[in-house]
Amino acid sequence: MNRFAIFLLALPLLAGETTVIRNATVLTVTKGTFQGSILIRDGKIVEAGEKVLVPDGARVVDAGGQFVMPGIIDCHSHIAADSINEGAVAVSAMVGIEDVINPDDPDIYRALAGGVTTANILHGSANPIGGKCQVMKMRWGKDAEGLKFEGAMPGIKFALGENVKRSGSPGNGFGASPGLRYPATRMGVEDVIREAFTEARAYQKEWRDYQAKLDRHEQAIPPRRDLKLEPLVEVLEGKRYVHAHCYRADEILMLLRVADDFGFKIRTLQHVLEGYKVAQEIAVHGAGASTFSDWWAYKAEAFDAIPYNAALMTRKGIVVSVNSDSAELMRHLNTEAAKAMKYGGLNETEALALVTINPAKQLGIENRVGSIEPGKDADLTIYDKHPLSNYAKVTKVFIDGQLYFDREKDLEERPGREARKKALIDKFKAQEKKERKKPEPTEDKKSEEPGGEQ
Amino acid sequence: MYYHACLPMKHSTTMLLAAASLTFAQAPGPIALRGARVVTVSGPVLEKGTVLLRNGLIEAVGENVDLPKDAWVVDAQGVTVYPGLIDALSTVGLPETPAQPTTPRAETGATPRGGQDLPVALEQGPEFRPFTTTWVRAADLLNPADKRIEETRSAGFTSVVTFPSTGIFAGEGAFLNLSGEKQGRMVVASPAGEYVTLSTHGFGTYPGSLMGVIAYIRQVSFDADHYKIEMQAYASHPAGHKRPNYDRAVEGLLESPRLLLPAEDAKQLDRMIRFAAELKRPAVLYGGHQAYKIADLVAKSGVPLLVSLKWPEKSKDADPDQEESFRTLELRDRAPSSPAALEKAGAHFAFYSGGTAAKDIRKALKRAVDAGLTEAAAVRALTLSAAEIYRVADRVGSIEPGKIANLLVVKGSLFDEKAKIQYVFVDGVKYEPVPETPPPGDREGRGAAPGGVE
Numbered sequence: 001m002n003r004f005a006i007f008l009l010a011l012p013l014l015a016g017e018t019t020v021i022r023n024a025t026v027l028t029v030t031k032g033t034f035q036g037s038i039l040i041r042d043g044k045i046v047e048a049g050e051k052v053l054v055p056d057g058a059r060v061v062d063a064g065g066q067f068v069m070p071g072i073i074d075c076h077s078h079i080a081a082d083s084i085n086e087g088a089v090a091v092s093a094m095v096g097i098e099d100v101i102n103p104d105d106p107d108i109y110r111a112l113a114g115g116v117t118t119a120n121i122l123h124g125s126a127n128p129i130g131g132k133c134q135v136m137k138m139r140w141g142k143d144a145e146g147l148k149f150e151g152a153m154p155g156i157k158f159a160l161g162e163n164v165k166r167s168g169s170p171g172n173g174f175g176a177s178p179g180l181r182y183p184a185t186r187m188g189v190e191d192v193i194r195e196a197f198t199e200a201r202a203y204q205k206e207w208r209d210y211q212a213k214l215d216r217h218e219q220a221i222p223p224r225r226d227l228k229l230e231p232l233v234e235v236l237e238g239k240r241y242v243h244a245h246c247y248r249a250d251e252i253l254m255l256l257r258v259a260d261d262f263g264f265k266i267r268t269l270q271h272v273l274e275g276y277k278v279a280q281e282i283a284v285h286g287a288g289a290s291t292f293s294d295w296w297a298y299k300a301e302a303f304d305a306i307p308y309n310a311a312l313m314t315r316k317g318i319v320v321s322v323n324s325d326s327a328e329l330m331r332h333l334n335t336e337a338a339k340a341m342k343y344g345g346l347n348e349t350e351a352l353a354l355v356t357i358n359p360a361k362q363l364g365i366e367n368r369v370g371s372i373e374p375g376k377d378a379d380l381t382i383y384d385k386h387p388l389s390n391y392a393k394v395t396k397v398f399i400d401g402q403l404y405f406d407r408e409k410d411l412e413e414r415p416g417r418e419a420r421k422k423a424l425i426d427k428f429k430a431q432e433k434k435e436r437k438k439p440e441p442t443e444d445k446k447s448e449e450p451g452g453e454q
Numbered sequence: 455m456y457y458h459a460c461l462p463m464k465h466s467t468t469m470l471l472a473a474a475s476l477t478f479a480q481a482p483g484p485i486a487l488r489g490a491r492v493v494t495v496s497g498p499v500l501e502k503g504t505v506l507l508r509n510g511l512i513e514a515v516g517e518n519v520d521l522p523k524d525a526w527v528v529d530a531q532g533v534t535v536y537p538g539l540i541d542a543l544s545t546v547g548l549p550e551t552p553a554q555p556t557t558p559r560a561e562t563g564a565t566p567r568g569g570q571d572l573p574v575a576l577e578q579g580p581e582f583r584p585f586t587t588t589w590v591r592a593a594d595l596l597n598p599a600d601k602r603i604e605e606t607r608s609a610g611f612t613s614v615v616t617f618p619s620t621g622i623f624a625g626e627g628a629f630l631n632l633s634g635e636k637q638g639r640m641v642v643a644s645p646a647g648e649y650v651t652l653s654t655h656g657f658g659t660y661p662g663s664l665m666g667v668i669a670y671i672r673q674v675s676f677d678a679d680h681y682k683i684e685m686q687a688y689a690s691h692p693a694g695h696k697r698p699n700y701d702r703a704v705e706g707l708l709e710s711p712r713l714l715l716p717a718e719d720a721k722q723l724d725r726m727i728r729f730a731a732e733l734k735r736p737a738v739l740y741g742g743h744q745a746y747k748i749a750d751l752v753a754k755s756g757v758p759l760l761v762s763l764k765w766p767e768k769s770k771d772a773d774p775d776q777e778e779s780f781r782t783l784e785l786r787d788r789a790p791s792s793p794a795a796l797e798k799a800g801a802h803f804a805f806y807s808g809g810t811a812a813k814d815i816r817k818a819l820k821r822a823v824d825a826g827l828t829e830a831a832a833v834r835a836l837t838l839s840a841a842e843i844y845r846v847a848d849r850v851g852s853i854e855p856g857k858i859a860n861l862l863v864v865k866g867s868l869f870d871e872k873a874k875i876q877y878v879f880v881d882g883v884k885y886e887p888v889p890e891t892p893p894p895g896d897r898e899g900r901g902a903a904p905g906g907v908e
Contacts (some may be wrong), residue, residue: 029897081665082664082665083663083664083665083666084663085657085662085663086660086661086662086663086666086669087657087658087662087663088657088658088659088660088661088662089660092666094666094669094670094673095661095663095665095666095668095669096669097665098663099664099665099668099669099725100663100664100665100725101721102721103721104719104720104721104781123665143720143721143724144721144724144725145728146722209907221683221687222680222683223682224676224677224680225671225673225676225680226673227669227673227676253558285533329786370830417780420780421780421783424780424784424787425777425783426780427787428783428786428787430766
């Protein structure tokens with residue numbers, strides 16, 4: 001590429017970062033569907049409609065015959081982190097995904113290729129109270145800080161049921177600990193959560209008393225910071241969302257009761273495969289539900305799952321999302337959402353909402369993402385066919401108005417990538433050959449010299 | 455005893471120094487190396503310089519040095535005198551099995567809790583101080599009979615910075631001169647810093663994940679800050695106040711002037727630079743093989759980086775049919791260019807052997823030079839920079855009057871692989887390289903080599 005061409009490419013980026021996506025079928029999710037254009041400036045959607053004026057110098061993306069929808073949001077994922085489970089303790093609230101973000105994980109790019117622009121990266125499900133979550137955008141190429149969804153509400157993982165119990169069993173599940181780790185029963189799970197919040201309340205009081213002393217201008221030493229209890233105090237104060245892994249109706253009710261007793265909210269129930277049985281209670285508590293489309297019977301507590309779950313809970317007024325919990329499923333959440341049309345009869349918009357505006361609401365970022373509306377982040381996915389069709393392929397993905405995935409470009413670059421790899425392989429092979437030919441020269445020994453001994 | 459022994463170099467190496475080895479060691483009178491190329495590192499290179507040593511110190515250096523009558527003058531034409539090399543991270547001088555407690559769970563409740571009656575934690579957590587021996591001092595454990603001392607010295611090193619290396623907080627290092635039969639003579643500075651690893655010890659123990667280890671380090675660091683406040687408050691007003699608990703884990707951390715944090719690739723460098731800033735503790739990173747990717751960030755952070763000279767290699771047991779990933783190949787290809795990138799960016803860096811056999815150090819160094827590092831910067835990274843990082847540049851690291859007489863004398867250039875190391879001076883005492891012995895099996899498999907990352 002010559003210098004002039006580079007200059008031309010750079011030009012639209014310099015011109016106030018304005019992009020227009022034209023001639024597309026625009027699925028806004030919240031404001032209907034129309035044939036038209038989207039105007040993007042400085043990473044935000046400025047205008048979306050049938051007729052949009054194209055400013056001078058704007059980069060024009062012609063999406064004739066294609067479909068634009070809000071970037072998919074996955075409310076439950078474990079990609080892009082160097083560790084997931086801190087399993088030896090029943091409460092691992094002191095750990096957080098934010099400390100171990102792996103911006104080099106190729107699953108980020110693969111998620112992009114599946115139309116995902118935002119994901120909630122959760123701690124694993126080994127403990128009743130797990131570690132802190134991290135909401136991130138799939139800004140492939142950015143460093144760890146650059147991936148973080150700035151301003152997103154912090155979260156924490158809770159988990160109930162089999163995984164938590166099994167973590168304490170020697171030689172069973174993932175807990176190979178020498179002694180049983182408490183809890184080993186569902187009763188114990190409830191106890192651990194109650195115990196932890198009792199502790200958290202005492203810790204909260206410690207700090208409040210300290211603050212009161214300062215306010216009275218008394219001398220005081222600050223309490224010791226406890227990284228395990230700090231996030232739980234944030235939960236009590238409504239400053240951190242609880243995302244709770246659960247399956248069975250009884251344990252869902254248990255958790256809602258515990259939360260009510262301590263005066264905090266469960267933001268989302270994750271998996272929640274028996275949610276349809278207690279949808280009324282979930283709705284009353286105000287919890288969201290993030291479930292699988294049709295994945296069940298992989299363990300005893302998942303036997304009562306039905307593919308109607310998402311639709312039934314939606315009809316009870318719950319904010320429902322469909323999540324992946326898998327780097328593979330993550331790449332076709334659009335078709336996962338479509339299944340709720342077949343099983344339960346959601347309409348197109350309701351189905352799309354399961355992977356866009358609803359998870360945005362569950363993560364408290366609906367003012368930024370989840371639909372195509374002026375003022376929102378330009379996180380957009382373009383499909384060649386209707387995204388609820390399983391023939392649809394992602395052609396382009398924008399995050400903050402920047403093009404992060406382009407199918408054509410990817411295909412074009414593949415031979416170059418292969419060639420670069422082959423060049424390196426050949427280089428090392430040649431080196432190896434050279435070294436084999438010339439055995440390592442034994443270094444000159446000093447032994448013939450006198451005086452070598454001290 | 456010889457005085458004014460002006461012999462041609464050829465003879466002097468054999469005859470004079472053979473005889474001298476005993477006399478130097480017993481009664482170091484003034485010694486003058488005359489007519490050598492002197493790489494002072496702190497100043498310009500002297501093409502025909504003289505270095506005068508007396509009582510273990512450098513007394514004078516320059517092109518015209520007045521030699522005292524009693525000086526033993528060595529005609530050093532054709533040789534180059536460098537400051538003695540420093541291995542900035544090592545275990546040389548420590549016994550094979552460090553005397554360290556190995557029962558992390560034995561520690562209980564050592565943490566002050568602000569005097570409140572809080573519920574006792576059910577599970578094991580940070581308060582148990584697992585894998586922590588912050589208080590163990592390398593300087594107290596030295597084994598002057600360690601065979602590696604002689605091996606290392608034979609490769610041109612006069613100093614090593616040696617650390618205990620087992621556990622998360624492994625213990626406090628010491629800056630050592632590779633001299634003497636007495637432990638106390640070897641120590642130049644102690645403690646040189648706290649050696650931290652991000653090692654995990656299985657799912658069944660806390661911390662069992664990378665994020666758990668990071669959270670644990672953070673908690674201990676916060677505990678140390680709190681401990682300091684508590685102890686100071688008590689010391690100034692003991693009457694009527696509850697006495698805080700003594701905690702050797704944080705005592706060890708508080709007395710260490712810096713933390714050594716592992717950071718091999720770009721994401722880890724970024725992560726640890728941020729972590730050090732968050733903990734508000736001076737830090738030194740070690741690893742650095744992917745620094746070529748973010749050398750500017752390293753430079754901007756001001757955090758010094760120790761770069762391992764153990765460049766990535768293909769495992770000897772690698773399956774020949776298994777194709778390696780592009781990333782693996784690229785890292786192997788480009789890792790040796792990291793020092794050059796760091797030099798260009800103006801970052802503060804030094805080298806450490808990282809498990810490279812002493813005899814292969816110059817070969818490894820040459821790869822960095824072949825990849826663009828200037829020879830001057832290479833020498834500096836093995837001498838003065840290491841001394842600066844450990845704040846001992848006022849006594850070692852360059853050839854300046856008043857500094858410790860640690861010198862490396864090479865017939866030719868350090869960068870000519872065939873050029874022989876003639877001798878080194880440690881504390882003004884001359885040592886000749888010992889002939890290489892065939893490697894006994896234990897050389898590689900010895901303990902945990904320092905500098906292994908995560």
